[in-house]
Amino acid sequence: MMIEELRKYNFEEKWIERIKKLGISKLYPPQEEFVKRRLFEKSCIVASPTASGKTLLALFSTINCIKNGKKILYTSPLISLAFEKFEEFSKFFEEYKVAISVSDYDSADPWLQNYDIIIATNEKVDSLIRHGAEWIKDVGLLIVDEIHLLNDKERGATLEMVIVKIKKLVNNIKILGLSATIKNCKELAEWLNCELLESKFRAVPLYQGVVLDHKIKFLGKEEIQLDNKLEIEESIVKDVMLKNKQLLIFCSTRRNAEALAERISRFLINWLKDKEIAELAKISKEIENSLEIATRQCKRLAECVRKGVAFHHSGLISRQRRIVEENFKNGLIKVLVSTTSLAYGVNLPAFRVLIRDIKRFEEPYGYRYIPIIEYYQMIGRCGRPKYDAYGEAVTVAKSEVEAEKIFEIFINGEPEPIISKLSSEPALRSHILSLISSEFCLTKKSLKNFFSSTLFAHQYGNIGIIEEKIENILEMLSQWNF
Ligand SMILES: Nc1ncnc2c1ncn2[C@@H]1O[C@H](COP(=O)(O)OP(=O)(O)OP(=O)(O)O)[C@@H](O)[C@H]1O
Ligand SMILES: [Mg+2]
Structure with a gap:
């Protein structure tokens, strides 16, 4: 479907012009289906591969909601993603007021009342609701980006609570x-009583492979021989530099990310042009001077950036995070080593993604494979339509057996189902406590009513058992004098 056909669906000319300005002239198949089924007027779950253009669907629904004078709340799991969407929405909806709210500072942020579109992280939305933000009742559309985060062991329960609370606070949202x-x-669509759009479309091919013995074996593409005189990471960096492309590496911890960036900095500088070295020196200074007194981390990051590589994790101060992202996007920083802080949603010019740690330490189990959903998200950061004709996602295997396992579990496997994380007793307890202390639920009946609307109840099916769990927790809390 050509963009002009949006006229048939009552999209104003100015929106059509603005979509064209984004470089979009024709809709991708899931976008076409979204328009034809008029899903921009409805509640909907969209399950469609990475880089299939889901942001445009969010723009369509926002256009539809904003014309009715209602606010739009966009929640994102990552600060970097929230900022990317803030930039896109601010430009696109230039005559409207767009705000971003991601700070840790806990308050109702009444200033947001004056904004039409509010972009926030999931945890920030939770905090805004707990502090009784009045403007929430004016929200007409809640966009939950990366809704699979419901399955996250640490953060899933909070997102589920946010969705249920907003549904309770705003009729017909x-x-x-x-x-x-x-x-x-x-x-999920049944739980939220909404439409479902499912698609397998990906605009740009994404080849998955495994690195073992200095070879990358791909599914559906010829293998690549790496330079076996070098350490594995150096040989991968060399291969990407020879192609004049950029590399994004995922590590399991901040420490690993910093240490690997430092190691790469020792040889990457050899691949830089003099002009790039001069530019990077300036950026490096800016990073070092981000704070009044440079910390060890500031110095370490500055030193890496001077040599064309950076690390990225949630411990970076926001100015440094912005500088690193901007200069990876403009091609000056060649290699970026990140934790999950860049794993979801973001559009980066990474031709290749390298998953360095496919296992992560998890109490009390020890080292375990990362969730398949997370693997899909990480590999989805390469092969983005704006930047490349195809992408390569490779995972490091430590042995032949592990290489086979990676093919079996991740490359040929299926993502795990999303299961409510409210089923864990500690999560349930802390959320019950928060509902009571924020006066969201003042009676036992309202608590039970609240939990009957959760994904937990939808999946569990037996509300009697959930009520019993709630009773037990209330009993426990009263024994603890809460
Ligand atoms: N119809 C289109 N034609 C050309 N480019 C498009 C089209 N739709 C989207 N794009 C571009 O595709 C890129 C990826 O889009 P977007 O970020 O919305 O993907 P996504 O589906 O949200 O991915 P993820 O699951 O990783 O969040 C963007 O650069 C966007 O501008
Ligand atoms: Mg997205």
Whole structure:
């Protein structure tokens, strides 16, 4: 479908012009289906691969909601993603007021009342609700980006609570839940009583492979021989530099990310042009002077950036995070080593993604494979339509057996289903306590009513058992004098 056809669906000329300005002249198949089914007027779960253009769907629904004078609340799991969407929405909706709210500072942020579109992280939205933000009742559309985060062990329960609370606070609110592949997306759509759009479309091919013995074996593409005189990471960097491309590496911890960036900095400088070295020196100074007194981390990051590589994690101060992202996007920083702080949603010019740690330490189990959903998100950061004709996502295997396992579990496997994380007793307890202390639920009946609307109840099916759990927790809390 050509963009002009949006006229048939009552999109004003100015919006059509602005979409064209984004460089979009024709809709991708899931976008076409979204328009034809008029899903921009409805609540909907979208399960469609990474880089299939889900942000445009969010723009369509926002256009529809904003004309009715209602606010739009966009929640994102990552600060970097929230800022990317803030930039896109501010430009696109230039005559409207767009705000971003991601700070840790806990308050109701009454100033947001004056804004039409509010972009925030999931945890920030939770805090705004707990502090009784009045403007929430004016929200007409809640966009939940990366809704598969419901399955996250640490953060999933909070997102679930946010969705249920907003549904309770605002009658007839529309919800647009966006995600890449979700196995049980039908179940999610049933829980939220909304439409479902499922697609397998990806605009740019993404080749997955495994690195072992200085070879990258791909599914559906010829293998690459790396320079076996070098350490594995150096040989991968060399291969990407020879192609004149950029590399994004995912590590399991901040420490690993910093240490690897430092190691790469020792040889990467050899690949830089004199002009780039001069530019990077300036950026490096800016990073070092981000704070009044440079910390060890500031110095370490500055030193890496001077040599064309950076690390990225949630411990960076916001100015440094912005400088690093900007200069990776403009091609000066060649290699970026990140934790999950860049794993979801963001559009980066990474031709290749390298998953360095496919296992992560988890109490009390020890080292375990990362969730498949997370793997899909990480590999989805390469092969983005704006930047490359195809992408390569490779994972480091430590042995032949592990290489086979990676093919079996991740490359040929299926993502795990999304299961409510409210089922864990500690999560349930802390959320019950928060509902009571924020006066969201003042009676036992309202608590039970609240939990009957959760994904937990939808999946569990037996509300009697959930009520019993709630009774037990209330009993425990009263024994503890809460
Ligand atoms: N119809 C289109 N034609 C050309 N480019 C498009 C089209 N739709 C989207 N794009 C571009 O594709 C890129 C990826 O889009 P977007 O970030 O919305 O993907 P996504 O589906 O949200 O991915 P993820 O699951 O990783 O968040 C963007 O650069 C966007 O401008
Ligand atoms: Mg997205």
